[in-house]
Amino acid sequence: MRETVLHDVTSETEWREQAGCRAYPPILFFGADDSEPQSERRIREDEAKQVCAGCLVRQECLAYALSTREAYGIWGGLTEVERRVHLRKRI
Ligand code: SF4
Numbered sequence: 001m002r003e004t005v006l007h008d009v010t011s012e013t014e015w016r017e018q019a020g021c022r023a024y025p026p027i028l029f030f031g032a033d034d035s036e037p038q039s040e041r042r043i044r045e046d047e048a049k050q051v052c053a054g055c056l057v058r059q060e061c062l063a064y065a066l067s068t069r070e071a072y073g074i075w076g077g078l079t080e081v082e083r084r085v086h087l088r089k090r091i
Pocket residue numbers: 018019020021022029051052053055056057058059061062074075076077
């Protein structure tokens with residue numbers, strides 16, 4: 001007989017309740033669209049990273065984003081490009 005293992009989704013996502021970014025608009029972490037000028041994007045991303053730097057669940061957030069291969073936005077203080085580099089270094 002096969003054993004059914006229930007996946008505990010709650011424990012994997014409850015860190016979000018302590019997310020520092022909850023007090024900020026998502027646009028700060030994801031940008032408006034692809035037309036965002038590079039100079040403005042850099043300023044926005046730096047500001048978002050400052051929020052992440054003071055976040056209590058930064059490690060959990062980054063681990064989640066890396067494990068799910070989140071393709072967009074700032075997660076755990078890293079941009080999507082920085083996360084891809086991080087993942088390549090781990091291989
Ligand atoms: S690390 Fe940054 S993106 Fe992740 S939960 Fe904290 S503030 Fe939000």
